[in-house]
Amino acid sequence: NGWMSRSSALERLEQWKNVAFNQYLDPTIRNQNNQKIVISLFDLSGTWSQPWVDAGYQVFRFDIQADPYFGDINNFSVEFFNELFACFDGLDVHAILAACPCTDFAVSGARHFTAKDADGRTLSSIELVYQTLRTIEFFKPNIWAIENPVGRIASLTGLSPWRLSFDPFHFGDTYTKKTLLWGRFNADLPIAPVEPIEGSKMHKLYGGKSLATKNARSVTPVGFAYSFFMANNAHDHKLMAFSNKYDRLDRNLLKLALNSGVSEYEISSAIDDAYYDYDDLAAIDSINELMLA
Template sequence: MTRTVISLFDKTGNMVRPWADAGYRCICFDIQHVGKSVRDGIMFVHWDALLGTPVVPAGCDVRFVFCFPPCTHLAVSGARWFKGKGLRALAQSIEMFAAAVEFCESPAANEAPYGIENPVSTISTYWRKPDYTFHPSDYTGFELSDHYSKTTNIWAGNGFIMPEPNRAPELAGIKPDNRIHAAPPSDDRADFRSATPMGFTRAVFAANHRGAAA
């Protein structure tokens, strides 16, 4: 059995990179991947959450799971457009979030610690309030370039450890920038806004990998 980390709705693979570097088998499932490929030691697999559960390959001993269900139709930052999006869009977004929860709590996830990420969203009303909240700037001690604000929520389970803030001392007194909300319209704006900050990624690994390796 191979120690494995699973990441759902993950295009970039940012969340699993520290785990891959530490020797874990890492698999990222997302609808934007084409077929199956391996880059930098990470496996990227096409998966449509509306069509079924991701299939974890045989021989995987899942030790950690993280999920990034799409927030386009749930984030309260876009509340003024909710009615125009219609019930189908809302239903699909809730279904994808539910797919993440169901996988994390399924036998396939092996009772591994898990986290599910979303910005401030209506999931807090439909399901339950998040367990943790952070800004990327909370972890500039791991990545200086992440000195920006974006309120982000985490729903967690099975012993997930939320890392303590680790802010770079050289940035003390400097206000985090607002690059996420200030991003101009473009074809890749959604991907830019949803990319996982590497500081948080490294902090999560540092807080959780010892337990996952046991």
Template sequence: MKKAIFLFDYTGIMAKPWADAGYLCYCFDAQHKEGVHRFGNIIQVGMWLDDDLSKIENITGKDISFIFGFPECTDLAVSGAAHFEKKRNKNPNFQNDAMKLVRLVDAIGDHFDCPWALENPISVISTLWRKPNYIFHPYEYGGYLLFDDYHPLYPDYIKPQDAYPKKTCIWSGNGFIMPEKKPVPILTGYSDQHKKLGGKSLKTKNIRSATPRGFAKAVFEANNKL
């Protein structure tokens, strides 16, 4: 059985197409119950990630086909720039600390020598590391979902077929293939769903950071080697 790793992945949305196709998918996130718990082809791993890559390899083994990561964006996204000065006064290294998780995805991809990518909104990653390889909006991949689609986890917040704009960046390496776009119509301007998703609660953070399902399916179709 081929295997894939998904880092900082609470919802498992990016992993689902891989799991449905027969891959064994390891979803690492500190919000998962501590330990290793299998649900079909998805294995939830509740642990904090650090530079000791042997901890991951001891769980997954060495033969990994694909890696995707969602490092925490709170201290990096330019949408939160108004708070950067206050955060810097409390911790001058707050963004360097956040960048450790970004670079960890890169390091894990190189460690397993397989295609990898990570997702973040427009952020200071571009200046602290490098510019993204790709930029997309969720609606540009909505065509991978059915016309009568609705979101299985957050239908009151996320539009059917991911029909909303949100400029999203992808950093990638080791032969990751950015999938072909299949856009669906949207209203111009910003997504009205974000009016419902303000605040600092863990719930709204999880919804805001949920992977667009159309993009997840497109990534699988472009990168799976089964």
């Protein structure tokens, strides 16, 4: 039937965790990771971003429940990030992860949609998605992902078609909760599939209306978090990260330059001014000159 035993799945999860920890233990990789930023939105538990912490990335978590001002993404602006975070000192924002609140989108709450649409709660949730997309547009991360269960988030916000569908049992947990991801990321995640013997346990165990039970239902599965890291970390996927950074340029040209011995630093130093001035032809010429030097 293709299922792994629970113990085998947990062993695989430990292997994924060790990949992150070992990146931190290697001084060279840790230093490289520490020059990269991960922004995690609506991340009260910290679960989705924890692998990046383990590997030595600079992780900034924002959640209004953790801090009513700094955690409220409605306060995000150019001035907010410049004045309070020095725009992360110009370091690369490798990833933006966003587990947008799903209460007003998920089909499980469809019976309440009419009331929420009328009293403004739906509009407030839509604005959180728009603010997330504005943040992504501003920082232009190498990878980004918005997570939500099956529902109406895409139809109400104009998100492009979802890129990945998963259940927790794909990554070693024994329950179902179909979840969708939108964004730009490597969707070829490693898996550790186990039989979902608990079924849809979240509403059985955490079916109340309190904030605590809503938070419990929303926690990111640990197995998924480490699997996502495995498929999207910069060290193991150098070409993906670098070509996404310069996504208007030909990926094959960047690959050719890197394979010829030109370093990422040399390429960035040569093309950044032209690229961010939208002079792609000048950037391409600079890459070709580097390969001929």
